[in-house]
Amino acid sequence: MNVLFRAQASRQVVVRAALMFVAVIGLAGCDQMMNDRYSLDMRYPPRSDPVFKEATISGEELQYPDRPGQLPILSLANAEDPENPLFKPAKAGMLLAPSKANAEARKNLNESLEKVFGTPARPKVAPDSELAGTLQAELQLDERTLRRGSRLYRIQCLHCHGLSGDGRGPTAFWVNPHPRDYRQGVFKFTSVTLQQSAQKPRREDLLRTLRQGIDGTSMPSFGTMTEDELQAIVSYVIHLSMRGEVEYQVLVELTQNPSLAKPETSVDEWIAGLARYWLDAQKPENEIIPEPYPFALHPETDAEKVAIRDAVRRGATFFADAQVGCVTCHTDYGRNAKFRYDVWGTLTKPADLTTGIYRGGRRPIDLYYRMHSGINGSGMAAFKDAAVKSGKVKSLWDIVKFVEILPYPAMRNEYGIHID
Amino acid sequence: MQKYWSVLFGAVITAAVGLFVVAPFMGWWLPRNVSSFGGDVDLLFYLILGITGFFFVLTEAILVYGIWKFSSDPTRKATYTHGNHKLEVLWTIVPAGILVMIGIVQVRTWENIKYQSRMPRPGANTQQIEVVARQWEWRIRYPSPKRMASWRSDPRLAQDFGAVPHQDDVHVPNELHVWRHQKGEEPQKVLVHLKTRDVLHSMKLVNLRLMQDAVPGKTIPVWFMVEEYNTSLHPETGRWVDGFDPKTGHWNQKDYVWELACAEFCGTRHTAMKGKLFVHKNRDDFLEWLKWAEAEDHRRTPAVPSTEP
Amino acid sequence: MSVSIPHEAGAHQHPQLSFLRKYIFSEDHKVIGIQFMFSGVIFLMLGGALALLVRLQLGWPHAQVPILDKIMGDGSAGGRMGYDTYNMLFTMHASVMIFFVIIPLLTGAFGNFLIPLQIGAPDMAFPKLNMMSYWFMWPAFTIILISFFAHGGAASSGWTSYPTIASISMPAGQGFESPAQAGSGWGQILWLMSLIFVGISSMMGSVNYITTIINMRCSGMTLFRMPMSVWSLFITAILQAFALPVLTVALFLQLMDKTLNTSFFLPPGTLNFGNWQTGPGGGQTLLWQHLFWFYSHPAVYIMILPAMGMVSDVISTFSRKPLFGYKPMVYSITGIAGLGFIVWGHHMFQSGMDPRLGTGFMLATIMIALPSAVKTFNWLGTIWQGNLTLNTPMLNALAFVSMFVIGGLSGIFMAATPVDVYIHDSYFIVAHLHYVLFMSTVFGIFAGIYFWFPKMFGRMMNERWGKVHFAITFIASNGVFYPMHILGIAGHMRRIADPEQYQFLKPLMPINEFMSISAFVLGFGQFIFLANLFYSVFWGPKSGRNPWHSNSLEWTAPSPPPHGNFESPPVVYRGPYEYSSPEGEEDYLPQTTPPGETKPAGEAVPQHA
Incomplete structure (x- = not known):
């Protein structure tokens, strides 16, 4: 802290003191108002929600999420109500x-x-x-x-x-x-x-x-x-x-x-x-330690580009696999994905992968983590084993690379991916 | 006794003037200006402050004196007059002249800050940044070092930065990084492509004397040029930290923390929609940071365990 | 001084009306005016309470307020005021103050009460329309109060309700909440509906005022013999008549955007709000701002001109001196009104509107300072060499003048576009608008109430408590609003709930605290006024016809004036400001005193000083 700033701070102390004097007169007894922490007598409220x-995770698919002002699970008052979307015979109890x-x-x-x-x-x-x-x-x-x-x-x-x-x-x-x-x-x-x-x-x-x-x-x-x-x-x-x-x-x-x-x-x-x-x-x-990134960071030579193109195509094949592939949830690359209940009882939907917006982070390593271990509680499964076992991809990086280029029309053209 | 009411008026007015005199010394004043056009804005501000201050003191003094001097006196009758033509003409013409003067002198600065014709053209020497506002943060996109290098070889490639994102662009939320313009050298202008994903926002940088709303469905160009710098690689954290005072070589100096605020109401967390402006010493320092940021934003290996502070 | 009390012959000429017809569904302009006044005062209390809560948050942004923490937040709020609550508070503070306090008080209360009395008319041109204009306020009152209990709370997008935060709606069939924020759903819809009613009410009022002033002036009352109050209300009514339809259209368009999924203010392309998406629209976001400010800039003058007129009357009366430059004053008002229609763009300098358009608006805006300056100089000219009676109405009127100077001069900063780039949407503008709307208009309203109270109720307000109230209000309100200039210069944004989020605002917190304390003094000081008002209605000393020895026509009628106002149609011989005229023996010469007579007719009671 330099001298100038300290001088300024001390002047503020004087002003504050003067104002506090006025404040004490005006707001005697409201000492709690000045604090920037929780009051000492505050307790964590006991859990009351169900x-x-x-x-x-409910398998039911919905077009829209819950409306603003709602949280799907708010009270038990209507938990057994058949109109309540959370009520399922399987869920009773x-x-x-x-x-x-x-x-x-x-x-x-x-x-x-x-x-x-x-x-x-x-x-x-x-x-x-x-x-x-x-x-x-x-x-x-x-x-x-x-x-x-x-x-x-x-x-x-x-x-x-x-x-x-x-x-x-x-x-x-x-x-x-x-x-x-x-x-x-x-x-x-x-x-x-x-x-x-x-x-x-x-x-x-x-x-x-x-x-x-x-x-x-x-x-x-x-x-x-x-x-x-x-x-x-x-x-x-x-x-x-x-x-x-x-x-x-x-x-x-x-x-x-x-x-x-x-x-x-x-x-x-x-x-x-x-x-x-x-x-x-x-x-x-x-900690998840991925295989080393197998592609060139800035592909220049034809060989590097071909390697990426092949990887992207492998990723695309796995993505589109009707049995275990991503497309089973990320319908139409996520553009037509539907909402489902997650473990918190809120509605969530598989990401639209054409927008370039990734909630878990846009770094390639983040995408790798998501595919490796899934997204906890959301229904996104861990694909580490399924992907490699399917024989369609060499490593998860193939899918990561495919997902990475999805939002960029120029790159889709370059690698021959057509999503429309 | 009635005349003592003028003391109340006089005291309040004196306190008002006094606050303006004291405020700069308390640090309650214009924040440090670091932009090329901020000086003109400040000059105009002081010009108007001088003129209005003069007329403020003049009219209030007349009022207070009038209350003191002409308060009720049963022995006296008020002067019977319906006005004075010459006075009316005088106090119409003089303010009109001053106002027209104020109007004319500001046009150039306004043109300079906002006119499309004054915006820097995308090219090899223009820093381009895309700022996308959303509820409630600034998502900022930089060209990758590779893309910037390509602009040097072919300036036409710089045209599409605002419209076409590339996969290797660098995304850094809430941190606006630019490099400094050194006086007397080639201008280092920044062109911001300002967008919003949801509602109105406004990019306000008090230290640059700059503000511009972001409007849904529009890309609004904003330019500025910074003449000082406030960030440097911090040897202990290995990151670029702001608040760097080049004169003393210390970080965390409040005068060198330049914040980016949202100034157009944008919903619940509007109050906390803030970012920071990082100005690098020169293009090379910026590029060094950009390479670091690119490595972070395109990280393909697990993060190195962060060093404890 | 001779004291004679004439027989109040006119008072009982009209048939007896039932209580309901006489005091509730009354067609009498005076009763309607008083109804507007009390409605306005009640909403003033509401708006003031909202303002105090706003100040509470700003002075101590992280505080846990005893008692309030139980009311304001639910269990998970941790005792803090939620941001949504804060946003609702400042929005509703502005909306209530503008649409339910200032406009009803100025045009509703004083417009109704003063126009027929001051031009010598028995009533308004359209008494039934007049009654409707008041009763159309009631749906507005009701809806705006209900909106506080709407799902998501009352409107929270600022009183300007800019799209897209205000206008965004859910996909068809998904309800009327808003994905943008809590208060933009039902609260916003109710806000729009309420304002449409206010607009219709004001519209009916303005048509009535224009007709009455043009057609119903008494014999001898030429346009240039009208008191400034009437002139200013006349110009205000014209402003309203031309500007209000634009606002009403804009309100309807936004209401349709919100309820029928139209997209007048939605831009092309989709907008993303987390899991919700809207659009694609095909409209223009900035269109709302143009429509809104095309009304709301003239509305700023609607909210100050009547106060200027009333203050002119009060200052002239208590200076015992003719109004300095009557005609220049009239021309100034007209000039303000004319220019007021071509300056709306100055609210949009930073909005993304073409900056070349901004240059044009800037020049027009700069020039609008001129008529205001002329008016100020004329008020000073009126005081100069007068014989000032510094009683409560006069003190409030003088406060109006001195504070209007501040509000007017600070406007020049915003008009200068480059400076506006820096101080736009900062506390500087908050200071400016409060100096115009609170410090000027509200002091004008206080002056008007203290001045015409004897005419309204036939009783005087307590002078000593009036002065105490004035002193507290004058000091405390400057304590609240003056430091806002400093905050604005230091870059403090408006509409933020927590200045401590920003490093450059942290040094300003002592000022914020000081302002909040002043605000509480100011707020609680108003109880003196309320007590004085309600006490004096019933127990104040009787005032007689003309307690202030004032010249204009209303003072020749009995206090309170009966239905029909005047015992016989008055005849006017001169302008309203003939004080200290060498023609008369007394220092006033009412408009009705025939030429040649030197003494004002009617009673004269000792002046209350």
């Missing part, structure tokens, strides 16, 4: 109402959650075991970082993602796709080889989403914030997700087993289990 016994759980047990659950995870103003991840130290060190879940994250989250993220990370902030109902509900513990865009049910994102995955935003949705880029601010937000999001998922899993147990009166032990068990998932995801050996 939980799934088992997250499933899948939706569970937290209110059906034992009131005493729910209170205990909240207390033990607060003991471990703190409050919005004083967030922490402090399970009563040796795990605490590992979590705080390896996932940067120490209290200082979390407090900073909580303040930034309150300013930047709260109005969409909500106080408890439930994706139900005041704005959430009016943007479509809806903001992510972290409490399911499922994150769409990951670069982890683990199987989907255990798949947590790496910190880099969350950072990428913050830096690049999610094009095509209302999630903007936060790349202009500093590195450590972003890191703090990532830590706080992990905190919210762990807290929410523990609550979610224990609530599933409670609603199914009303006699379970002491949920503390369940809380501890779930924390231990989830912490392992989160820690595993961060391990370098579980």
Whole structure:
């Protein structure tokens, strides 16, 4: 900080002091108004919206998503109503109402959650075991970082993602796709080889989403914030997700087993289990390592161009395969794709691949990740094995290359792809 | 006693004038200007401020003095007059003359900033950037280093940048990178192709004294030229960080953080639709950054674990 | 001074009307005027409350406000005001203040009350039309209030409702919410409907005013013997008559865009809002801005001219001096009205409109400052060598003059296109418009209410509390709006909920805090006025016919004037501003005093100072 700026700051201190004097007279008793953090007496609200016994994806296809102002699952009031799109005979009994759980047990659950995870103003991840130290060190879940994250989250993220990370902030109902509900513990865009049910994102995955935003949705880029601010937000999001998922899993147990009166032990068990998932995801050996990129970056020679052309054609063949190919969902390259329910109970649709807008990121490596491990919770499957086994492509890069050129008419011409 | 009401008027007016005197010293004033035409805008601003300030003080002084001097006095009768033709003519002609003068002197600056005829032509020496506004961020597209090199060999290739995106173009959200123009050298103008995907937005760069709405269905050309720079490769993070003061060589100087704001109401998160302007020292530094950004935007290998700050 | 109370013969000549016909569905222009006045005052409270909430957010953008956090946000809002709520607040603040406070108060209340009385007519030309013009406001009132409870809240796109954020609609059959933002759905539709009613109401009023002023002036009341209030209301009515149809058409077009999936304001091509897509349209986004400002720029003058007229009357009366330059004043108003129709483009300098067109609009805009300057100098000329009575109406009128100077001069910055490039849509414009619409018009309205209150209700308002109210309002309102100039110069954008998002705005937060505190002082200060108003209606001291020793015709009628206004049709012998004339013994000479007589007829009670 140079001298000039410090001088300016001190002048502002004087002005602020004078104004505070006026403010104190005018607004005596409203001391809370001056803060830029959550008030100390604020608590995470206990989960009241329905939980799934088992997250499933509806196969029904719809022309339009839910209308602005709606979130498909808002209450259980009409869960059993045949008019409710979520009601399926197969699904009956899948939706569970937290209110059906034992009131005493729910209170205990909240207390033990607060003991471990703190409050919005004083967030922490402090399970009563040796795990605490590992979590705080390896996932940067120490209290200082979390407090900073909580303040930034309150300013930047709260109005969409909500106080408890439930994706139900005041704005959430009016943007479509809806903001992510972290409490399911499922994150769409990951670069982890683990199987989907255990798949947590790496910190880099969350950072990428913050830096690049999610094009095509209302999630903007936060790349202009500093590195450590972003890191703090990532830590706080992990905190919210762990807290929410523990609550979610224990609530599933409670609603199914009303006699379970002491949920503390369940809380501890779930924390231990989830912490392992989160820690595993961060391990370098579980990161997706793609084959080396087989093509020239800027093809000049004929041989390089022919190699790409062949790859693109292989990718196109796999894409169009009626059995396992992409076209089964990305109808007409995604231009005619229909909406389906995802595991959060919101509507989503396969991407339109002709627009050049990729929610998971437009870098070739992002496309590779998506094809390799799928998009968690959305119905986009992992194609790592299916694609290579089909014998139609040499590696996933063939499909990536094909998808990369789809939005560009000049390149489609060059490589002889016709999509109209 | 009635005349003391003039003190109230006088005090408020004095406070008003005082605020304008004090504000520049408190840092509550025009932000640092770094664009080529910003100086003209500021000059015009100060010219109008001088003229209006003079007439403000004049009329308010007459008013306050009038209230003091002519407040009720039972021993006196008001002067009976319906007006004064000469005065009317005088106070019509003089302001009219001043206003016409203000009107005429600004035309050139306005032409310079906004007229299509003044826009730089796409070519080898024009920096071209596509800025696409959407709810609620700026998605910015740069030509790849390869594409820029091709413009050097054949300037005609630069014509289609605004209309035709290429697969190897570089996309960086919310960061507007350009390079500096050095006084006395060949002009280094920036041509922005401004678009929007959904509603009205407005690109406002206070340090450039520039603002232009983005209108759905239209591509609006915007040009500017920056005469200072504010970014340099930060040796610790390996990234180009703004807030760089060339004189001291320090980063994070508030005077050198130049923000890009949305100034036309665009919905819920309008308030946070912000970006940053990064000005590089010269074309070479910009190209170096562009290569780095291209590598990031077209990354084909896993990210190197980010270094802890 | 002789005191004589003439027998109020005219008061009971009309048949007794039922309470309903007399006070509710009244055709009497005075009752309608007072109805407009109270409606306006009630909506002023609503608009003011919205403004305070806006200031609350801006002063402490990250604050958790006790009590309000429970009302404003749901459980997941974390005690903060949501951005959508904020957007709704500033939109509805402007809409309510402009369409439900200023226009009804100026043209509705004062237009109705003053025109027949000041030109010596028994009533409006079309009393039933007049009643309809008030009762067409009621659907508007109702709809705009309902819109606060609409799905998604009330309109949130700013009072200008620019497409495409305001006009975007869902694909056919997918409901009337908006994919662009919460408040652009039902709230926007209701906003459009409400404004259409306001427009129809104003239209009927303006036709009535024009007809009345042209046809129903009493004997001797030539055009150039009309008080400035009537002149300004006359010009205002003409402005409304010509400009309003354009707005009404624009409102209908946007309403069709929103409900019938037309695409007048949708550009060719599709627009993307996450999972929703609209279009392809084939219309023009900028068309709305042209239509809207073709009305709304003249509307700016609709919102200031009547106040100018009333202030002229008040200043002349309490300076005990003829209005300086009566005819130049009239020509200025006419000039403002004429030029007002060819300057709308200055709202669109940065909109993507051809900048060459901007040059033309700039020159016209610069010149519109001229008539305003002439008016200001004439007011100063009126005060000069007068004998000022500094009572509440006069103080408010003087505040109008001194604040209008600020509002007028700051307009020149925006008119200068290159400077506008920088300060467009910044707080500088917010300061400018509040100096014109709040600091000028509202002080003009206060002056008018304090001045004509005795004529409306036959009672005086409390002078001491009036002065306290004036002092608080004058100081606090400058505290709110003056620093906005500084914010604008420093680049503070308007319509942003959280200035702390930007580094270059962070140093300005102390100013924002100061303004918010001033705003609360200002807001709560208005309760003094309300208390004074309602108390005085019932318990104020009786005023008599002419408490201010004023010259114009309304003061020769009883207070309050009966149905039909005057005991006998008045005859006018001179202009309305013959104060301190050497012809008369007193320092005033009413318009009805025949030449040769030196004393004003009628009662005269001691002047309230």
